[in-house]
Each structure stands twice: as C-alpha cells, then as structure tokens.
Amino acid sequence: MTEVDAKKPQESLQDRLAQVVELLHRHKVVEDLTHRQEGQHQDLVENLVHRQNLAELQRKLDDLHPADVAHILEALPLDDRLTVWQLVKAERDGDILLEVSDAVRESLLADMDDHEILAAAKEMDADELADLASELPRDVVHELMESLDAQQRERVRSALSYEEEQVGALMDFEMVTIREDVGLEVVLRYLRRLKELPGHTDKLFVVDYDGVLKGVLPIKRLLVNDPERLVSEVMATDPVSFHPDEDAYDAAQAFERYDLISAPVVDKNGKLIGRLTIDEMVDLIREESESEVLNMAGLREEEDIFASVWKSLRNRWAWLAINLITAFLASRVIGLFEGSIEKLVALAALMPIVAGIGGNSGNQTITMIVRAMALDQVSTGNTSRLIRKELGVSLINGLVWGGVIGAVAFLLYDSWSLGVVMTAAMTLNLLLAALMGVLIPMTLVRMGRDPAMGASVMITAVTDSGGFFIFLGLASVFLL
Amino acid sequence: MTEVDAKKPQESLQDRLAQVVELLHRHKVVEDLTHRQEGQHQDLVENLVHRQNLAELQRKLDDLHPADVAHILEALPLDDRLTVWQLVKAERDGDILLEVSDAVRESLLADMDDHEILAAAKEMDADELADLASELPRDVVHELMESLDAQQRERVRSALSYEEEQVGALMDFEMVTIREDVGLEVVLRYLRRLKELPGHTDKLFVVDYDGVLKGVLPIKRLLVNDPERLVSEVMATDPVSFHPDEDAYDAAQAFERYDLISAPVVDKNGKLIGRLTIDEMVDLIREESESEVLNMAGLREEEDIFASVWKSLRNRWAWLAINLITAFLASRVIGLFEGSIEKLVALAALMPIVAGIGGNSGNQTITMIVRAMALDQVSTGNTSRLIRKELGVSLINGLVWGGVIGAVAFLLYDSWSLGVVMTAAMTLNLLLAALMGVLIPMTLVRMGRDPAMGASVMITAVTDSGGFFIFLGLASVFLL
Structure with a gap:
C-alpha cells in the first residue's frame, strides 16, 4: 500500500x-x-x-x-x-x-x-x-x-x-532513470508506459550509457518546462548524492537540512546504484533520538514495553551492575570518614544533599552537551569554552543554593561553621559536576564511543563519590 | 533556495x-x-x-x-x-x-x-x-x-x-488547486503556465467552486495516466487530511506512518485552507524528541549551548530548586534516624547504595514508560499490567543484586544481620522505584501534563527518601 x-x-x-x-x-x-x-x-x-x-x-x-x-x-x-x-x-x-x-x-x-x-x-x-x-x-x-x-x-x-548505519543498508533500488539527450516529451511518454511510479519519486535520475549519474530531473521541472526542451537543458547537475559507505545519520541530517525527498546513491566511479528516500530517513531520525534517550538511562534500544521480565532484566543488567560498583565505591568513600560521622552524626544527614544536587546539576550539563553533540553543534575543539561557561553557571548555583542550604544547616544544627562547610562543599561539588559533565561526553567521543552511553550513571557516580569526599573531607578538617 | x-x-x-x-x-x-x-x-x-x-x-x-x-x-x-x-x-x-x-x-x-x-x-x-x-x-x-x-x-x-502545537500554525498556503471536471492534458498545460511549482508538491488539490476539497491528484498518477482522462477519474478521493486545530504531533505521526510528503488542511466545512509538508513534520519530530530528553533532566528547550551564564541559570533554576527541596526532605528522613546512625555508623556508609541503585533502576523504568507514552504505545489503561511486569523485574534485581551487596556488607562489617537488612532494603526500594516509575508518568498524563517533565528529578526524590527510610527503618527495628 x-x-x-x-x-x-x-x-x-x-x-x-x-x-x-x-x-x-x-x-x-x-x-x-x-x-x-x-x-x-x-x-x-x-x-x-x-x-x-x-x-x-x-x-x-x-x-x-x-x-x-x-x-x-x-x-x-x-x-x-x-x-x-x-x-x-x-x-x-x-x-x-x-x-x-x-x-x-x-x-x-x-x-x-x-x-x-x-x-x-x-x-x-x-x-x-x-x-x-x-x-x-x-x-x-x-x-x-x-x-x-x-x-x-x-x-x-x-x-x-553494509553495516546497519551505512547508507548502503538503507538505500532502495526503485529508481526511474532517463538519458540526457532526449526531450521532455519523450520522458513524459516513457513515464506513461511505466503505468506506476515508485513511491517518493520527486526526481528522475539522468544517467549515461555506463550508468554514471549525470544529474537529476526534478518532476517539478519536468512539469513546468516546455516539452520540446531537452533533459540536459532542464536537469540539475551536481545534485546532493551519497556514497553507500557514508554514515546514514549524516545522510538523514542532509535530508533534513536540504529538505530532500529522494537522493541518488552513487559508487566511487559515480555510477548510480540506488536511492535514499525521506521515509527511511524519518525513521532514522526517530530511532536516533530514541536510542539517545535510552542510552543516557543505561538501556539498550531493543526492549519493547511488554517484553518478558527476563528480556527486560538482560536489557538493564549491564548498567545496573556498573551502578552497583560505583555506589559501592561511594560507600567506601563514606567508610573512610566513619570516625568523623561518629563524632558529628549531622554529617550523615547532610551529605546526601551535597551529592544529590551535584548529580542533578551534572545531569543537566551532560544532557545539554550530549544533545548538542548529536546535532553536531559542538566539537571537542570547544571544550575549554564550554567548561568555562558551565563552571560559571555552577559557581553561581553553588554560592546561591549552597548558601541557602548552608543557612538551613545552621538553623537546624545551630553551628555556623557547619553551614559554611555545607556551602563550600556544595559549590565545589557543583564545579566538579560541571567539569565532568563536559569532559565525560567529550572523552567518550574522542575514544570513538557514543557520548550518551550511560552518561547519567557515570556523572552520578562522580558527583556521589566526589560529593561525599568533598563534604566529609572539609568537615573533618574544619569541624572536628 | x-x-x-x-x-x-x-x-x-x-x-x-x-x-x-x-x-x-x-x-x-x-x-x-x-x-x-x-x-x-x-x-x-x-x-x-x-x-x-x-x-x-x-x-x-x-x-x-x-x-x-x-x-x-x-x-x-x-x-x-x-x-x-x-x-x-x-x-x-x-x-x-x-x-x-x-x-x-x-x-x-x-x-x-x-x-x-x-x-x-x-x-x-x-x-x-x-x-x-x-x-x-x-x-x-x-x-x-x-x-x-x-x-x-x-x-x-x-x-x-493557532497555538504553536496546532496544525494551523504549521500549515503553508502554497497549494496548487485544480477542478475535477477537466482532463489531465489541461492540468499539464496549466502547470506549465505556472513556471514554478511550490516545494514538496507531490499532489495537486482538487476543489470545487466553493473551495471544498474533493480529492487529491498525486503527481505520480498525473504522469502515468492517459492525458485524455478526467481528473475525477484519476484522483484519490478521501485522502488523509487534517483540521487546523488538530494536534501537530499527531499529524507528524500520521506523516511518518503513512509516508506522506504533503497533505491538505481543511476547515469544518471541508474547505481547503492550507497544506502540511514533510519538512515541517521532520522538524517537529526532531523537536519533540529533543524536548523530551531535556524535560527529563529538568531543562527547558530554549537554551543554546553558548547561551550566556545568566540565561543558562534561568533555564536550570526551577528544577534545581525543586531538587533542593526533595534533597532536604531526604536529609530530614536521615535526621529521624540519627540515633541509630550514632550507634551503628556503618549505616551511614551503606545507605547511599540503597538509594542510588533505586534511583538508577527507577530512571530506567520511567525512561521506558515516558518513551512508550510519547509513541502512543501505552495508555493509562495498561497501568496495572506494566506495574506487574516492572515489579517482577525489580524483585529479581533486588534479590540478586541486593544479595550480592548484602554479602559484601557482611564481609565488610562481619554482621550477617546487617547483610540481610541490606538485601531486604534494596529489594523493597527497587519495588518502590518500579511502582513509582510507572505511576509518576501515568499520573502526570492523567493530570494533562507532559509525562517527561522533570521525571528524573521526581523518581530520584522518591527513591532517595524512600531508600533511606526503608534501610534505616529496618536497621533500627532489627539491628539495634
């Protein structure tokens, strides 16, 4: 249909x-x-x-x-x-x-x-x-x-x-090809003989006798031009075309950017071997953003919502296990300071605030960066500028919200030095979150990995262990 | 261009x-x-x-x-x-x-x-x-x-x-209209006189003298049919069309599902008033998934990556402030058990594990559900079935990984009862995470809200406070 x-x-x-x-x-x-x-x-x-x-x-x-x-x-x-x-x-x-x-x-x-x-x-x-x-x-x-x-x-x-994410795996073979030395009238008659045109035919492909692509004849031009004219006079030479080994996501972005409906795929010698159509590209755009959302939460893409419990477990175990290890490390960081907590039990109640806000803020930063990277808006060359900006945001957030929570800590435990330590720890942990929120995805990309992969688990690991260490460390030095 | x-x-x-x-x-x-x-x-x-x-x-x-x-x-x-x-x-x-x-x-x-x-x-x-x-x-x-x-x-x-997310705000007015009682030859001549056709013209709109849509003539059919035939014989009656007050996201899904390139927009009386094209719909699909990712992290969509620090702050403050309140509540939950922690300081080191794994698991669940809701795959009617499945996954995860971490706790602190409490608390918190991971987005939708809105902050709030309460509560009852 x-x-x-x-x-x-x-x-x-x-x-x-x-x-x-x-x-x-x-x-x-x-x-x-x-x-x-x-x-x-x-x-x-x-x-x-x-x-x-x-x-x-x-x-x-x-x-x-x-x-x-x-x-x-x-x-x-x-x-x-x-x-x-x-x-x-x-x-x-x-x-x-x-x-x-x-x-x-x-x-x-x-x-x-x-x-x-x-x-x-x-x-x-x-x-x-x-x-x-x-x-x-x-x-x-x-x-x-x-x-x-x-x-x-x-x-x-x-x-x-071809690999799943290459153009060659997504192209179809339903091209209508014509020669450049015929008149539009001939083309119109030829099409009539075909009885039916493939879906998404917005252009005809002009090839020579060796099958090399010479240009494309947009249907729009076929319709508005004098039937006496030759294909070669009316066709668009040098159209947007793709190679079968190109990245399909890049092709999808080109479709989006240039508002394409179909485009030729040519081999190294310029020979027409297939075509891409917008419907496949739309599916790809949808899939790409889907896997980004899922990857950030440490899920693979294959789970359907009614999958069996066993399948769901397999989908989620890898990152849960990693999270278990990072949570255990955070716990050992706290273990280092058990002596301090014994002396001042308020520390146990306050430390999750420092870790939690850091995690939330770090997740905001990493989400922004991963998003911008998916859209090719940032490259690893922008790293230092982005770090400066995110550090600025974190410094203000740390001083303002850290100040608020420091004041609350002072009111609750009647210790102004505890309040100051709280504010300082929040600010430092937010700075750490900003730094890692930029560096983690940038590093993953330099290593040739997907920047979204488990981004959320990793940033939380850093802000948890880091937050506990900074807060309990400052408290041990200044309060005890 | x-x-x-x-x-x-x-x-x-x-x-x-x-x-x-x-x-x-x-x-x-x-x-x-x-x-x-x-x-x-x-x-x-x-x-x-x-x-x-x-x-x-x-x-x-x-x-x-x-x-x-x-x-x-x-x-x-x-x-x-x-x-x-x-x-x-x-x-x-x-x-x-x-x-x-x-x-x-x-x-x-x-x-x-x-x-x-x-x-x-x-x-x-x-x-x-x-x-x-x-x-x-x-x-x-x-x-x-x-x-x-x-x-x-x-x-x-x-x-x-029209509102930004209504069809009426996205339609354009570049329709080519024809009458049904003329021959295809006449249509071809008419198009030639136009000199240029609007972008994305894959069909002509057939209207009567009052401008009421009678059908569409796909260009493909215009090209392959005998020029002697009448438009009324060749056109598709009853094509996919939209109303200007329809939801634009629904229209985008229809474009995706039926592989449309353009579609007519008609008013209540069936009068043609505009058209939608695939390029606008692709932008919408991209935007939709974008705002979903950002919403989950508690970000609004307008922030550009190089926005000023001040703009970034405004974008992020709302959810950070909410997170501050939830973190404070979690801290007060711990405060309730300060007596227990003073007696057994190991509790302070172990409690973030229970909260952290719960948060990670809850985020996996909520991401799945929000995703499926965005794709219209689940409705609030599926709630109980989904809860049963997620509870099943959590129960197994809780017993397996909770068992592992319980064993580690036993080895570290040489107390088998502490290990058992750890396992039990992890299992219960994972069950809570599963339940809320389904209920939070379902409830938001019932309230007419976006299910992704701050989903991550909310589920973490529940698993933090819940995790601390469950673990410290069990420990107070059984260990002290």
Missing part, C-alpha cells in the same frame, strides 16, 4: 486501539466461559459468540493501514499481540513485519512457521529483504535467495554487505 | 565549520595586532590582511546553503556568531533566520535594527512570517502587516490564531 492509498482515519489511532482491545477482551471472556462450562448446548452458543467476535475483530483489522496494525501490535501484550497477528490476512504479513520495531518483529516471527515466513518475504523488495534477513532462520534465508532472480539476489547481497 | 538547488557538499559540514572557525580566528589575531600596534604604515598593512580574511570568509559563506550557514551560526559562540552574521548577504537573512533555533534567532534579531528586520521579513511567505512574528518587535510587526496585501494579511492572522 503506498502513501496515496492511505485513507483518512475516521477515528484517532488511540480510539481504534481501544476498540481492538475491547474486542480482544470480549473474546477472552467468552473463551474463559467456554473452558469453564460443560454441556454441549452451552458450548455451541459460546462458540458462536466467540467466532462472531473474532470475525468482527478481523474486519476491523482488514480496514486498517499496515502501519496502523503494526502500531496496535506494538501496544499489545504478547498473548493479545499473537491473537491479533493470527487474524491478519497472510498477504499483509510482509508489509506489517516491515513496520514494527525489531523487538516486536522478533516476537511475531517466533510465532510463524518457515512456510509462512517465506510467503511473507516473497512479496518484498530487495532492500526490505535485506533489512529482515538477519532476523530470519538461516534455511529460510537460503531458500529465499534461491527463489530470487540474479539481479535481485545481487541487490540483497549488496545491501547485506 | 529550494531542495533541487542544494549542491552536494564537497566537504562535510564539520569541515566547513572548521574552516569558518579558522578564518574567524585569523581575523581576530589580526584585529588584536591592529589594536595593539601604533604607526600608520603598520596599520595599513594589517588592515589589508584583515579585509582579505573577511572577504575570504564572506566568499565561503556565500557558497553555503542557508541551512548550512544556520548550522554554523548555531555552533559558534555569540561574538563569532555575530561577526559571521554581519558578513551574510542581507537578502539571505530571511532564509537563515527561518532555519536557526529559537534561542539563536533571538541573538541574531537582537543584533539587527528594525530596518534590516523589515527587509528580511519582506521576502517571507505568510506562514513563515507568522512563525517569526512573536519574536519581532511590536512596531516591526505592525509595519510588516501594513505592507501586506489583504489575502496575505488574512493568512498571517489566521496562522497566528
């Missing part, structure tokens, strides 16, 4: 989701009854109601765009998800599999036998097959490849040879 | 940014010299070099797409930004102002006088003017409105009458 066939939803997607859930619920109530009650007559009636419910659900699903069915599958717990999946018409399986997230796709594929998977995959284009191949059983992939013609097989192989 | 004119960058954007910074640096070195040294001859030479540098910089900038200039302006500190801004040709000011972020735009507008702003704004379309109007000085807006013709003025007024 292409974009022009999408019908205006009469109800919002939320409403339709609610209707499906309602029908599923009725279906389950009936099933429960059927299982519990005996008697043939009873059984028959229930069975009838049961089947009516499922039929209504199926009708509902048939009316929906594959992307909407995919959305509903995402939003359902596993058992309901599989009930709905079994009701979806087989010929739509392929479209829907391409729309769902990786985690949900895995759960759907696990429910299909090889025969069903093969049938679904046979409807797909080469680039779509390549997307899916890594998740399919080996022998299914083998059988699929056998069934393709030589060109298709070559395309799947080529797409599979 | 439209998308077809965008030239393939020979160097990456990062390289070009580096070149601009290099030229700026040279410019400043020369300026410093000129200021420091006396003597007319010296002055003349320096001035010449100075002017050469600026001329080279200006040439560089003239070669760049407005979106690239915008990107470079974003990535420069204020003084450098204004130097570059002054070098940009006046006729490009408008295009660039539309590309930069709100925060940077404010800094650029502050540097322009009314006359320059008026000149830049005069090049803009009605929807672009409306975007900018709220940031312009009042008398400039007034003068601008005076200079518009009646239709344009009406359009600006209409766009201004």
Whole structure:
C-alpha cells in the first residue's frame, strides 16, 4: 500500500486501539466461559459468540493501514499481540513485519512457521529483504535467495554487505532513470508506459550509457518546462548524492537540512546504484533520538514495553551492575570518614544533599552537551569554552543554593561553621559536576564511543563519590 | 533556495565549520595586532590582511546553503556568531533566520535594527512570517502587516490564531488547486503556465467552486495516466487530511506512518485552507524528541549551548530548586534516624547504595514508560499490567543484586544481620522505584501534563527518601 492509498482515519489511532482491545477482551471472556462450562448446548452458543467476535475483530483489522496494525501490535501484550497477528490476512504479513520495531518483529516471527515466513518475504523488495534477513532462520534465508532472480539476489547481497548505519543498508533500488539527450516529451511518454511510479519519486535520475549519474530531473521541472526542451537543458547537475559507505545519520541530517525527498546513491566511479528516500530517513531520525534517550538511562534500544521480565532484566543488567560498583565505591568513600560521622552524626544527614544536587546539576550539563553533540553543534575543539561557561553557571548555583542550604544547616544544627562547610562543599561539588559533565561526553567521543552511553550513571557516580569526599573531607578538617 | 538547488557538499559540514572557525580566528589575531600596534604604515598593512580574511570568509559563506550557514551560526559562540552574521548577504537573512533555533534567532534579531528586520521579513511567505512574528518587535510587526496585501494579511492572522502545537500554525498556503471536471492534458498545460511549482508538491488539490476539497491528484498518477482522462477519474478521493486545530504531533505521526510528503488542511466545512509538508513534520519530530530528553533532566528547550551564564541559570533554576527541596526532605528522613546512625555508623556508609541503585533502576523504568507514552504505545489503561511486569523485574534485581551487596556488607562489617537488612532494603526500594516509575508518568498524563517533565528529578526524590527510610527503618527495628 503506498502513501496515496492511505485513507483518512475516521477515528484517532488511540480510539481504534481501544476498540481492538475491547474486542480482544470480549473474546477472552467468552473463551474463559467456554473452558469453564460443560454441556454441549452451552458450548455451541459460546462458540458462536466467540467466532462472531473474532470475525468482527478481523474486519476491523482488514480496514486498517499496515502501519496502523503494526502500531496496535506494538501496544499489545504478547498473548493479545499473537491473537491479533493470527487474524491478519497472510498477504499483509510482509508489509506489517516491515513496520514494527525489531523487538516486536522478533516476537511475531517466533510465532510463524518457515512456510509462512517465506510467503511473507516473497512479496518484498530487495532492500526490505535485506533489512529482515538477519532476523530470519538461516534455511529460510537460503531458500529465499534461491527463489530470487540474479539481479535481485545481487541487490540483497549488496545491501547485506553494509553495516546497519551505512547508507548502503538503507538505500532502495526503485529508481526511474532517463538519458540526457532526449526531450521532455519523450520522458513524459516513457513515464506513461511505466503505468506506476515508485513511491517518493520527486526526481528522475539522468544517467549515461555506463550508468554514471549525470544529474537529476526534478518532476517539478519536468512539469513546468516546455516539452520540446531537452533533459540536459532542464536537469540539475551536481545534485546532493551519497556514497553507500557514508554514515546514514549524516545522510538523514542532509535530508533534513536540504529538505530532500529522494537522493541518488552513487559508487566511487559515480555510477548510480540506488536511492535514499525521506521515509527511511524519518525513521532514522526517530530511532536516533530514541536510542539517545535510552542510552543516557543505561538501556539498550531493543526492549519493547511488554517484553518478558527476563528480556527486560538482560536489557538493564549491564548498567545496573556498573551502578552497583560505583555506589559501592561511594560507600567506601563514606567508610573512610566513619570516625568523623561518629563524632558529628549531622554529617550523615547532610551529605546526601551535597551529592544529590551535584548529580542533578551534572545531569543537566551532560544532557545539554550530549544533545548538542548529536546535532553536531559542538566539537571537542570547544571544550575549554564550554567548561568555562558551565563552571560559571555552577559557581553561581553553588554560592546561591549552597548558601541557602548552608543557612538551613545552621538553623537546624545551630553551628555556623557547619553551614559554611555545607556551602563550600556544595559549590565545589557543583564545579566538579560541571567539569565532568563536559569532559565525560567529550572523552567518550574522542575514544570513538557514543557520548550518551550511560552518561547519567557515570556523572552520578562522580558527583556521589566526589560529593561525599568533598563534604566529609572539609568537615573533618574544619569541624572536628 | 529550494531542495533541487542544494549542491552536494564537497566537504562535510564539520569541515566547513572548521574552516569558518579558522578564518574567524585569523581575523581576530589580526584585529588584536591592529589594536595593539601604533604607526600608520603598520596599520595599513594589517588592515589589508584583515579585509582579505573577511572577504575570504564572506566568499565561503556565500557558497553555503542557508541551512548550512544556520548550522554554523548555531555552533559558534555569540561574538563569532555575530561577526559571521554581519558578513551574510542581507537578502539571505530571511532564509537563515527561518532555519536557526529559537534561542539563536533571538541573538541574531537582537543584533539587527528594525530596518534590516523589515527587509528580511519582506521576502517571507505568510506562514513563515507568522512563525517569526512573536519574536519581532511590536512596531516591526505592525509595519510588516501594513505592507501586506489583504489575502496575505488574512493568512498571517489566521496562522497566528493557532497555538504553536496546532496544525494551523504549521500549515503553508502554497497549494496548487485544480477542478475535477477537466482532463489531465489541461492540468499539464496549466502547470506549465505556472513556471514554478511550490516545494514538496507531490499532489495537486482538487476543489470545487466553493473551495471544498474533493480529492487529491498525486503527481505520480498525473504522469502515468492517459492525458485524455478526467481528473475525477484519476484522483484519490478521501485522502488523509487534517483540521487546523488538530494536534501537530499527531499529524507528524500520521506523516511518518503513512509516508506522506504533503497533505491538505481543511476547515469544518471541508474547505481547503492550507497544506502540511514533510519538512515541517521532520522538524517537529526532531523537536519533540529533543524536548523530551531535556524535560527529563529538568531543562527547558530554549537554551543554546553558548547561551550566556545568566540565561543558562534561568533555564536550570526551577528544577534545581525543586531538587533542593526533595534533597532536604531526604536529609530530614536521615535526621529521624540519627540515633541509630550514632550507634551503628556503618549505616551511614551503606545507605547511599540503597538509594542510588533505586534511583538508577527507577530512571530506567520511567525512561521506558515516558518513551512508550510519547509513541502512543501505552495508555493509562495498561497501568496495572506494566506495574506487574516492572515489579517482577525489580524483585529479581533486588534479590540478586541486593544479595550480592548484602554479602559484601557482611564481609565488610562481619554482621550477617546487617547483610540481610541490606538485601531486604534494596529489594523493597527497587519495588518502590518500579511502582513509582510507572505511576509518576501515568499520573502526570492523567493530570494533562507532559509525562517527561522533570521525571528524573521526581523518581530520584522518591527513591532517595524512600531508600533511606526503608534501610534505616529496618536497621533500627532489627539491628539495634
């Protein structure tokens, strides 16, 4: 189904989701009854109601765009998800599999036998097959490849040879190509013979006899120019194009910046080998920001919201374990000062304030920096300027809020020197948070890592251990 | 400049940014010299070099797409930004102002006088003017409105009458409309007379004599169908369309789901009043995820990375102040148990572990939930199921990691009862984190708030105070 066939939803997607859930619920109530009650007559009636419910659900699903069915599958717990999946018409399986997230796709594929998977995959284009191949059983992939013609097989192989975040893995092969030495009238007649144009065709690709890209003919220009003119007179030479080994995120940013709808992909010799389209790029932009949010909290991206407890555990354990180690280190820092705490137990009550505010402030800084780095707005060259600014912010925050909390400490424990130590410790810990909030992501990038990776866990580790050390250290020196 | 004119960058954007910074640096070195040294001859030479540098910089900038200039302006500190801004040709000011972020735009507008702003704004379309109007000085807006013709003025007024996150504020007015009772040949001839088509024209809008939308004619269909056929035979009736008061984020999701490039906006009577295009929607998707990341850390969205210290402070103070209060409350919880800590100082060293792991785990949960809510995958109806799952994850994490840390506590302090209390407290605090990680965003949504708003600060508040209370409470009861 292409974009022009999408019908205006009469109800919002939320409403339709609610209707499906309602029908599923009725279906389950009936099933429960059927299982519990005996008697043939009873059984028959229930069975009838049961089947009516499922039929209504199926009708509902048939009316929906594959992307909407995919959305509903995402939003359902596993058992309901599989009930709905079994009701979806087989010929739509392929479209829907391409729309769902990786985690949900895995759960759907696990429910299909090889025969069903093969049938679904046979409807797909080469680039779509390549997307899916890594998740399919080996022998299914083998059988699929056998069934393709030589060109298709070559395309799947080529797409599979690129990393997931390279342009080559995201390009499709649905280009309409023309020659530069023909008139626009000829092009118009040629298009009419094609019967249908691929989705997102906003430009035709002008190539020579060796397949080398000479330019692009935007459909807009084809439409407004005199049909007598030649393609070469009207085409845009030197258009934005990409190489298959380029970073796909850079390509997505270029699409965003130059408002592109499609763009050619050429090899080293300038030969046209595929094209990128805005729909793939939008998915990428969405995914990129998604993984950034999750990475900062120390989550991998694959967890779906209704994943099993076991899967969720695997997703979250790595960073929890790291956090356990950092928390243990912070605890040992406190252990160093047990003598001081024994003498002045107020320290135990006040120390988490110093650590906590530092953590919050550090998280603000690191979030800003990671964000700006994702948008290519800062490079490691700006480090010192950014550190100066963040230190300025922290110094003022430390003196103002540290002063407030110092005053509160004085009122609570009636010791002005405790108040001063509190203010000084807060200020120093905020300065430390600012410094590390800039340095951690910058260092990760210099090491070639994702700056968002566990950023939150790391900055909190620094501000906890650092905060306890600074506060208890100052207190031991000046108060005891 | 439209998308077809965008030239393939020979160097990456990062390289070009580096070149601009290099030229700026040279410019400043020369300026410093000129200021420091006396003597007319010296002055003349320096001035010449100075002017050469600026001329080279200006040439560089003239070669760049407005979106690239915008990107470079974003990535420069204020003084450098204004130097570059002054070098940009006046006729490009408008295009660039539309590309930069709100925060940077404010800094650029502050540097322009009314006359320059008026000149830049005069090049803009009605929807672009409306975007900018709220940031312009009042008398400039007034003068601008005076200079518009009646239709344009009406359009600006209409766009201004919608909230920022409504479809009406994002639509443009560059629709090409046709009648349904003409042949495709006539449409083709009509388009040729237009000389140029608006950007992102993938479909023509079919309206009746009252301007009511009857359908859309995708350009693809116009190209492949027999020119003798009528528009009414070929057009798609019942296309995806939007109302001006609909939520713009819902529209963006529809664009993403149905792979749309443009879509009509109609009023209550079905009259065509504007259109949405994918480029605006991509910006919205980007912005949405951006503000989600920032909101979770308790930041507003307007801060640019090189904002002044004062602006940064205003951006961050609100949540820091809230954090200060929650940290103070956690401190008072500890204060309740000062007697226990005095008796067993190990408690002071161990309690931050319980609080810290709870905070980390709670942040993982809340991040997952906020994410899924932003994607409309969970509704408040799923609450109990999600709570059960998250409680399951936490129970296992608590028993496993709590067991590990309990064992460590036993080894360190040689008290098996302390180890058991540690394990129990960790498990309970993780359960609390899971419960609140689901309930906080769900409650915010029920109250009509953004679920991401300060999510991180709130969950940490709960797991800190809760963790201290649970651990110190259990210790007081069972150990002392």
